[in-house]
Amino acid sequence: MDKKSIEKYSQRATVCSEKVYSEEMMVKFTPAEFNLKAFNCPYCGVYARQSWGWVGYTMLYNGGANASEVDDDCYVTRSSHSQKMQILNGINISVCEHCHKFSIWIKDRLMLPPNLNVDPPHEDMPASVSTIYHEAAEIVDASPRGAAALLRVALEQLTHELGCDPDNRINEKIGELVAKGVSPDVTKACDVLRVTGNNAAHPAETLLLDDNRDTAISLFQIINYIVEQTISHAKRLADMHNRLPEGVRLQIDKRNLKALPKGD
Numbered sequence: 001m002d003k004k005s006i007e008k009y010s011q012r013a014t015v016c017s018e019k020v021y022s023e024e025m026m027v028k029f030t031p032a033e034f035n036l037k038a039f040n041c042p043y044c045g046v047y048a049r050q051s052w053g054w055v056g057y058t059m060l061y062n063g064g065a066n067a068s069e070v071d072d073d074c075y076v077t078r079s080s081h082s083q084k085m086q087i088l089n090g091i092n093i094s095v096c097e098h099c100h101k102f103s104i105w106i107k108d109r110l111m112l113p114p115n116l117n118v119d120p121p122h123e124d125m126p127a128s129v130s131t132i133y134h135e136a137a138e139i140v141d142a143s144p145r146g147a148a149a150l151l152r153v154a155l156e157q158l159t160h161e162l163g164c165d166p167d168n169r170i171n172e173k174i175g176e177l178v179a180k181g182v183s184p185d186v187t188k189a190c191d192v193l194r195v196t197g198n199n200a201a202h203p204a205e206t207l208l209l210d211d212n213r214d215t216a217i218s219l220f221q222i223i224n225y226i227v228e229q230t231i232s233h234a235k236r237l238a239d240m241h242n243r244l245p246e247g248v249r250l251q252i253d254k255r256n257l258k259a260l261p262k263g264d
């Protein structure tokens with residue numbers, strides 16, 4: 001395939017995947033912002049109300065908290081020996097009403113946890129894939145190309161999780177997914193990630209990306225879409241199937257056995 005054909009194909013596939021994404025699974029994502037009453041929590045990803053407060057400290061008589069007074073997250077020290085409370089000017093906290101975790105802000109900047117500024121990874125994304133997803137999210141502002149290349153690696157890891165042969169090239173793995181019966185839209189989404197991520201890793205190529213942060217951001221949505229289609233749908237169907245009465249399931253198994261081609 002020559003460069004022009006790839007470009008045409010990729011652009012077509014991008015438009016298609018964006019359309020599918022926006023129509024089927026676009027859920028409004030509100031990034032964390034200073035003093036906002038509700039946003040998608042950077043810890044749990046849920047759109048939730050946030051309580052805001054300031055941060056204060058107390059000096060202890062013995063010069064520090066002892067280990068038993070510091071909780072696991074090191075956010076809170078407790079002591080009955082406290083002196084006057086001091087307020088740390090410019091340091092604020094927001095507390096998620098869903099997961100109750102603290103985010104720490106210096107002035108209007110979120111410091112902890114690091115602000116990913118992209119949709120959180122899909123809840124069904126395998127851990128080995130979401131690790132790479134987070135890596136990509138951390139660099140997307142500084143390097144959209146780097147993020148795109150990492151998301152291609154994430155896709156490759158996802159194909160392993162879906163049972164594709166790890167020795168195959170990524171193009172062949174997408175072919176394996178086709179053989180497994182994934183929908184043409186998912187295949188297109190995979191190819192957008194594959195081609196864009198590949199081009200991002202080659203400085204001579206400028207297809208699609210051109211240091212375009214928005215394009216890189218949409219790749220995060222695309223990999224979430226692939227997880228939704230390849231993992232979550234099947235999981236939900238299996239759950240619903242398992243809730244059918246046992247007798248009905250046995251009848252279904254019997255019917256399916258009958259329908260299978262007979263061996264010699």
Ligand SMILES: [Zn+2]
Nearest residue numbers: 041044096099
């Ligand atoms: Zn939360």
